[in-house]
Amino acid sequence: MSEAAAFRGAGKVYRRSHLGRVTETIGLLRLDLKIRRGEVFGLLGLNGSGKTTAIKLLMGLHLPTTGEVEVLGRRAGDVDTLARVGYAPEAAYLNAALTGRETLRLFDALARRPARGREERVARMLDQVGLSRAGDTRLSSYSKGMLQRASLAQALLHDPELVVLDEPMTGLDPLAIQEMRAVVLWLRGRGKTVLLSSHDMSEVERVCDRIGILNGGRLARVLERRDWEGAPNAIESIFAQTVTRTDGVGPIHLA
Amino acid sequence: MSAIRAVFSYTFKEHVRHRAWLSLALFGLALGGGGLVASALAQEERARMMLDLGLAANEMIALVSVVFLTVHLVLREIESRAIFLILTHPVRRPHYLLGRFLGTLAAVGLGMAALGLLHWGLLRLLGWGGGGSYLLAWLCSLGKTVVMGSLALLLSLALTSEAAAMSFSLSLWVLGHFTAEMHFLAEKSGSAFLRTMIEIVSRAAPDFARLNYRDVWHAGLPTPAWMGAALIYVLGYSAACLALSAQLFEQKEF
Numbered sequence: 001m002s003e004a005a006a007f008r009g010a011g012k013v014y015r016r017s018h019l020g021r022v023t024e025t026i027g028l029l030r031l032d033l034k035i036r037r038g039e040v041f042g043l044l045g046l047n048g049s050g051k052t053t054a055i056k057l058l059m060g061l062h063l064p065t066t067g068e069v070e071v072l073g074r075r076a077g078d079v080d081t082l083a084r085v086g087y088a089p090e091a092a093y094l095n096a097a098l099t100g101r102e103t104l105r106l107f108d109a110l111a112r113r114p115a116r117g118r119e120e121r122v123a124r125m126l127d128q129v130g131l132s133r134a135g136d137t138r139l140s141s142y143s144k145g146m147l148q149r150a151s152l153a154q155a156l157l158h159d160p161e162l163v164v165l166d167e168p169m170t171g172l173d174p175l176a177i178q179e180m181r182a183v184v185l186w187l188r189g190r191g192k193t194v195l196l197s198s199h200d201m202s203e204v205e206r207v208c209d210r211i212g213i214l215n216g217g218r219l220a221r222v223l224e225r226r227d228w229e230g231a232p233n234a235i236e237s238i239f240a241q242t243v244t245r246t247d248g249v250g251p252i253h254l255a
Numbered sequence: 256m257s258a259i260r261a262v263f264s265y266t267f268k269e270h271v272r273h274r275a276w277l278s279l280a281l282f283g284l285a286l287g288g289g290g291l292v293a294s295a296l297a298q299e300e301r302a303r304m305m306l307d308l309g310l311a312a313n314e315m316i317a318l319v320s321v322v323f324l325t326v327h328l329v330l331r332e333i334e335s336r337a338i339f340l341i342l343t344h345p346v347r348r349p350h351y352l353l354g355r356f357l358g359t360l361a362a363v364g365l366g367m368a369a370l371g372l373l374h375w376g377l378l379r380l381l382g383w384g385g386g387g388s389y390l391l392a393w394l395c396s397l398g399k400t401v402v403m404g405s406l407a408l409l410l411s412l413a414l415t416s417e418a419a420a421m422s423f424s425l426s427l428w429v430l431g432h433f434t435a436e437m438h439f440l441a442e443k444s445g446s447a448f449l450r451t452m453i454e455i456v457s458r459a460a461p462d463f464a465r466l467n468y469r470d471v472w473h474a475g476l477p478t479p480a481w482m483g484a485a486l487i488y489v490l491g492y493s494a495a496c497l498a499l500s501a502q503l504f505e506q507k508e509f
Contacts, residue, residue, distance in 0.1 A: 059339075059343045061342065061343065062508045063508060079345045079347055080345060081345075082343060082345040082346075083344075085343070087339075089339055089340070093337045093338075093339050093340055094337060094340065095337050097265075097268060097269040097273070098265060098269070102265070102268070106265050107344060109258070110261050110262075110341065110345070110346050112258075115257075138272075154340060
């Protein structure tokens with residue numbers, strides 16, 4: 001089996017009922033995509049293009065309306081498989097009442113890692129993400145950058161085979177972006193599969209082996225590294241030609 | 256089991272570190288002090304009055320805490336999206352729910368125990384010596400708290416509105432003290448529809464008459480059969496609520 005994840009005709013329709021009126025929004029439409037083991041795959045798209053929906057289907061937070069999603073050879077959301085997957089969402093959704101160390105202890109236990117050696121694993125990870133000194137401070141006192149690090153730490157703590165990063169560069173300062181890039185490359189160097197979604201084309205271009213462009217819930221195009229390597233601004237121009245706004249917003253023209 | 260333990264542990268810490276916890280403790284102390292002052296008005300029955308007031312205050316505080324905490328227990332984690340990171344780990348959803356519930360019960364139980372000890376200490380100072388009876392009355396209050404916690408959790412998942420879940424929980428708590436009256440009303444009702452509706456509500460609402468040891472304790476300690484039936488009722492009712500909650504929670508998307 002060479003795929004880390006596979007979407008087979010996967011679709012998601014959100015149904016909302018308000019005062020007896022049902023409205024439907026398409027999150028994702030018949031997505032067929034295979035993510036190979038050991039690659040860094042980037043999902044590019046505008047807001048509402050389906051990037052986060054695809055990731056939520058992969059992580060079992062959503063159920064597909066059509067088709068199926070597989071992760072490491074098992075149905076997405078399979079509880080045992082989740083022990084082999086790490087996930088960092090676009091913002092650090094962590095419990096502010098806990099300290100950094102308690103947070104990592106919690107996720108280490110949830111990842112079914114043995115209690116023996118937990119303290120060492122947690123201390124090592126805090127050190128690796130630069131939070132050693134803040135380990136015993138509650139997350140409510142952390143800055144945004146520190147929270148992002150704690151979120152990244154919980155995703156990597158159990159040494160997962162597949163790491164899913166939802167917009168990991170959003171809101172980070174230039175130094176933190178550089179560090180995040182180094183993390184992705186370090187993961188690739190260790191043979192891990194990385195799926196990341198982003199708006200930032202230059203970052204995706206630097207770290208990804210392949211890129212999928214989502215447009216209005218559909219996979220519009222998949223690019224291989226050779227498609228953009230050596231051609232300046234290739235991704236930006238391919239992206240601009242591929243996507244169209246589906247949110248009803250027109251272009252800005254100030255002239 | 257380790258997932259339940261981990262969720263239990265962080266839920267317990269989360270509640271104990273919450274500022275509302277301190278306010279509740281202060282409120283309990285104020286009630287205890289108020290009871291002491293009020294009981295001074297009835298010199299002959301001072302200990303008895305202090306006993307009734309203290310137990311009722313402890314039960315009320317526990318009820319308000321458990322309903323408030325369990326109604327927010329999962330909904331707040333959904334709102335803050337903290338649930339994303341928990342459920343994208345290898346945690347079965349019923350285990351998450353059980354860990355959250357037990358962690359909340361432990362926090363509320365700890366508060367009840369602290370207030371109970373303080374109250375019992377005051378009673379000892381007033382010369383009251385019914386330790387065994389006090390413990391049983393306290394356990395019955397704890398039983399009601401467990402039942403109300405599980406019911407509030409179920410309602411929060413079924414209604415997905417904190418305000419609605421809280422009002423329904425408190426209404427069912429009130430109805431739970433009048434199950435015999437509801438059966439009587441159903442019997443006397445001329446309308447078959449009304450009779451059925453009252454019967455359904457009275458069966459769904461918890462039956463707190465089974466846990467009202469305080470009402471009968473002056474007749475002496477209850478029989479083991481009474482205590483066994485009360486325990487089975489608490490465990491059965493809570494297990495049914497938790498099983499239904501787990502069923503609802505399994506179908507949720509985030």
